[in-house]
Amino acid sequence: MKHKFSHFICSTCGAEYDPEEVTYTCPKDGGNLDVILNVDAIQRDFSPKNFMPYPEASLWRYLNLLPVHEPGCPGTPLRRAGWTPVYTPKRLATKLGLRDLWVKDESPNPTASFKDRASAVVVARAMQIGAEVTVAASTGNAGAALAGMAAAAGTQAVIFAPKTAPAAKIAQLIVFGAKVLLVDGNYDQAFDLSIQATENFGWYNRNTGFNPFTAEGKKTAAFEIWEQVLRERPEGSKPLAIFIPVGDGNIISGVHKGFKDLQALGWLDQMPRIIGVQSTGSAAIANAFHTSGETIKPVQADTLADSISVDLPRDGVRALRAARQTGGSYITVPDEAILTAIADLGRVGIFAEPAAATAYAGLVKALDDAVISSDDPVLVLSTGSGLKDVKAAMQAVSEAPVIEPTLEAVKKAIAWKK
Numbered sequence: 001m002k003h004k005f006s007h008f009i010c011s012t013c014g015a016e017y018d019p020e021e022v023t024y025t026c027p028k029d030g031g032n033l034d035v036i037l038n039v040d041a042i043q044r045d046f047s048p049k050n051f052m053p054y055p056e057a058s059l060w061r062y063l064n065l066l067p068v069h070e071p072g073c074p075g076t077p078l079r080r081a082g083w084t085p086v087y088t089p090k091r092l093a094t095k096l097g098l099r100d101l102w103v104k105d106e107s108p109n110p111t112a113s114f115k116d117r118a119s120a121v122v123v124a125r126a127m128q129i130g131a132e133v134t135v136a137a138s139t140g141n142a143g144a145a146l147a148g149m150a151a152a153a154g155t156q157a158v159i160f161a162p163k164t165a166p167a168a169k170i171a172q173l174i175v176f177g178a179k180v181l182l183v184d185g186n187y188d189q190a191f192d193l194s195i196q197a198t199e200n201f202g203w204y205n206r207n208t209g210f211n212p213f214t215a216e217g218k219k220t221a222a223f224e225i226w227e228q229v230l231r232e233r234p235e236g237s238k239p240l241a242i243f244i245p246v247g248d249g250n251i252i253s254g255v256h257k258g259f260k261d262l263q264a265l266g267w268l269d270q271m272p273r274i275i276g277v278q279s280t281g282s283a284a285i286a287n288a289f290h291t292s293g294e295t296i297k298p299v300q301a302d303t304l305a306d307s308i309s310v311d312l313p314r315d316g317v318r319a320l321r322a323a324r325q326t327g328g329s330y331i332t333v334p335d336e337a338i339l340t341a342i343a344d345l346g347r348v349g350i351f352a353e354p355a356a357a358t359a360y361a362g363l364v365k366a367l368d369d370a371v372i373s374s375d376d377p378v379l380v381l382s383t384g385s386g387l388k389d390v391k392a393a394m395q396a397v398s399e400a401p402v403i404e405p406t407l408e409a410v411k412k413a414i415a416w417k418k
């Protein structure tokens with residue numbers, strides 16, 4: 001089989017592996033593997049002008065920069081992952097005192113979160129290597145995405161999720177026809193169990209910070225930011241600051257990888273600053289960032305932002321580097337700030353789940369702490385839909401009054417109008 005990438009490199013020890021040699025992490029030290037593209041071949045055949053002979057409104061427009069073959073499945077949700085909108089909410093920018101603010105909203109993805117990017121590419125990889133069953137441990141979104149993409153491709157998914165996952169996410173898993181196992185434990189326990197099952201049953205595992213192809217799917221968000229925002233920027237602009245919510249650290253690593261790929265190709269003028277945002281209740285990577293070194297100490301995660309509630313981040317080392325190597329930073333925000341962020345985004349028409357709103361809460365904090373100034377161009381990555389966790393959304397806003405079906409009652413209820 002001809003591979004569309006040259007080799008893997010371990011992100012911790014630097015060992016190199018041929019495409020056929022390894023499947024998941026580094027056999028020596030368990031480090032995450034970077035997929036290295038055939039940069040010379042891509043440069044020979046393509047330029048920013050012609051790299052996209054597939055003008056799809058999806059991440060498959062970047063097929064020539066992805067390490068998988070054309071996945072087939074035309075006319076299915078697998079072909080609709082990615083190519084999400086970038087909004088420029090003027091009122092929000094004014095409120096924050098920012099000149100340029102973009103919000104990239106991932107909720108239009110087929111299963112309503114950023115995770116579809118990774119799952120679409122992993123399912124394409126699974127089909128390429130002939131894997132019949134794919135498996136993932138997930139706080140909900142990664143599982144929903146894998147279940148949805150596997151359903152689109154007509155293959156079987158098995159999902160391990162903590163039984164405390166929000167109901168909407170569990171409903172998605174079941175409706176998409178996955179075999180769903182709700183673990184009476186937390187995400188970290190579900191993760192370990194899924195690895196054991198993978199080894200026992202020979203399934204193909206999509207776990208975040210384990211399967212090297214998830215970051216390859218996630219990097220497409222960087223390609224989109226490049227197309228949708230960076231290529232329009234006037235020369236000599238300040239670097240774009242990108243705010244990304246962080247749990248395991250695979251989204252931030254993937255976005256960084258996308259920009260590094262573009263840089264290796266010579267297609268990126270200026271590396272954006274990448275700023276990771278964690279909940280103060282789940283801040284293992286932020287803690288490590290603010291001490292020196294790359295040792296990540298596990299925490300006892302406790303946050304209402306379930307998608308970023310992680311004791312031991314599985315992609316922490318690369319997630320640290322994403323901020324360190326780009327002049328970025330890590331910021332932590334408490335759950336109350338996350339709820340406020342849900343309400344603020346809602347008022348410009350963007351409905352974010354708690355983890356997604358965390359990025360915006362981080363921007364507010366960064367402005368307070370002068371990590372960002374008013375003339376910095378800023379992009380906030382809102383990673384998933386608020387419909388995923390309606391219970392949390394209702395904590396962010398006040399309840400609607402229940403009224404008698406009379407005009408009198410209406411008059412009383414809209415007293416605030418005066």
Ligand SMILES: *Cc1c(COP(=O)(O)O)cnc(C)c1O
Nearest residue numbers: 141247248249250251307383384
């Ligand atoms: C998974 C997820 C994140 C965090 O991604 P990591 O790769 O775990 O850092 C953020 N927001 C949402 C909505 C997610 O589903």
Ligand SMILES: [Zn+2]
Nearest residue numbers: 010013026031
């Ligand atoms: Zn290694």
